C-alpha cells in the first residue's frame with residue numbers, strides 16, 4: 001500500500017481514542033450520555049442536554065439518511081484532488097444525531113438528500129481507519 | 137471618578153489597494169493603515185489610546201498578553217485599552233463595539249481597529265492560493281478535515297440544504313455575486329473590480345468548486361489592509377472633516393463549533409438573535425435600513441444573513457435577491473464595494489464591509505453612493521454560520 005498522504009487526525013486527546021479504535025475494529029461506537037441517554041458526536045467531555053460528564057462508548061445501528069451533502073471538485077490538497085470529485089455527507093443517524101463523512105458512490109449525480117446510507121470503513125494504514133458511508 | 141457617559145463615533149477610516157501585497161511587510165501595511173485612519177480623522181498615531189485586536193507582527197511583540205505587547209514595545213508609551221472580539225473574519229468589524237464601549241465609558245479617547253495582511257506568510261493568509269486553501273481546510277477539526285472538507289464545502293453543504301428545503305436556485309445565489317461585482321467596478325481599491333461586470337449566466341457557468349457553489353459564488357483570496365479609528369462624537373464634530381457615524385445598536389449570536397450540534401443547517405437562530413437585539417437597541421425597523429453590509433464568504437452567506445436579519449422570511453431570500461435587489465439602486469443595496477466576493481477577503485475582512493457602510497453613511501461613497509443613506513445594517517459571521525454579530529450604524 002502506498003503511503004497514505006491525506007490528512008489524519010492530529011492532536012487527538014487520549015479520551016477520544018475509543019472512537020477511532022472502534023473504526024479500526026470496524027465496529028463503530030459513539031458516545032452515549034450516562035446522564036440522559038443521548039448519543040453525541042463529535043466526542044465531547046460534556047453533554048449539552050444534562051451537563052453530565054459521564055458517557056459510554058456505545059454501538060449504533062450504523063444507518064441513517066443524508067441530511068445534506070456536497071460534491072467536492074476543488075480539494076484541499078493534491079492527494080484529495082486525485083479522488084475528486086468526491087461526495088461529503090452530513091448524515092442524520094437512526095439514533096438522532098448527525099455525523100459527517102464521505103460517501104462512496106460511482107456517480108455523484110445520483111446522491112439525494114434523504115437517501116438511506118450506512119457506515120463502512122476504510123483502512124488507510126496500519127494505525128488508522130476512516131469512517132465512510134455507502135448507499136444502503 | 138464616575139464613568140463617563142459620552143457618545144462615540146467613527147473619526148477616521150483607511151484602506152489600501154486590495155490584492156497581492158507579498159512584496160510589502162505586514163508591519164509596514166499595518167502602520168500605513170493605522171496612520172491613514174488617524175490622518176483621515178485629523179489626528180496622529182500619538183493620539184491613539186486603545187487598540188482592538190492585534191498589533192503588527194514583528195520582533196518582541198508575540199505574547200500571551202496581547203495588550204501588554206502593544207504598549208512600550210509598540211507605541212513607546214503605555215496603552216490604555218486593548219480587547220479582542222471572537223467573531224472570526226468579522227472580528228475587526230465586531231471590534232467596533234469594543235472600541236465604542238471603550239470611548240463611551242471613558243476607558244480611552246481614541247481607539248484603533250486595524251486589519252493588515254501582507255508579506256509572505258505561511259498558511260491561510262498566504263498570497264499563494266493552493267497554500268491558503270490547504271491551510272484553511274484544517275481550521276476545522278479532525279472529524280471534518282480527514283474527509284477532505286474545505287471552507288467551500290462547509291458552506292456548500294449549507295447551501296445544498298437551503299436549496300432542498302426552500303427551492304433556492306443557483307441563479308438566485310448568482311444575483312448576489314452580480315450585484316456585488318458591479319459595486320466593485322466602481323471602487324478603485326477593489327480586488328476584482330478591474331475584471332469588470334459579470335452576469336448570472338457567468339456565475340452559474342463558472343467552474344463548480346463544491347456543489348452547488350461555483351467559482352464566482354466564492355470569496356476572493358487576496359491580501360490587503362484597512363483601519364478604523366473611533367473617538368468621541370464631539371471630537372469628530374470638532375474636527376469637522378466627516379459626519380459622525382456611530383453605532384446605534386449591536387448584538388451577537390454564538391451558535392456552535394461542531395456543525396452536527398446545530399439544530400438546522402438551513403436556517404440559524406443565533407444570527408437572528410444578534411440581529412433582533414441590534415434592531416431593538418437601535419430602535420429602528422428593518423424598513424429604516426437604506427444600505428447593508430452582510431458577511432459574504434460565499435453567495436449563500438448573504439441569503440442566510442438576509443433571513444436572519446429579518447429582511448425577508450426564512451426561506452424567501454432567494455426570491456428577495458432576484459432582479460437586482462442588492463445592487464446600488466435596488467431594494468436593499470448590499471456590500472456595495474463588492475464584499476468579500478469582489479472587494480477583499482484579506483484577514484479579518486469584515487472591516488472592509490464596515491468601512492464601506494461608513495462611507496455610505498458619511499455620504500462619501502462616490503459613484504457607489506446610495507442616495508439618502510441614513511441607516512446601515514452591518515453583519516459579520518465567524519466560520520460557517522458558527523457565530524455572528526449584527527450592528528446598526530448611522531449618524532449620531
Ligand SMILES: [Zn+2]
Pocket residue numbers: 033034035036037038047048049050051052
Ligand atoms: Zn446528557
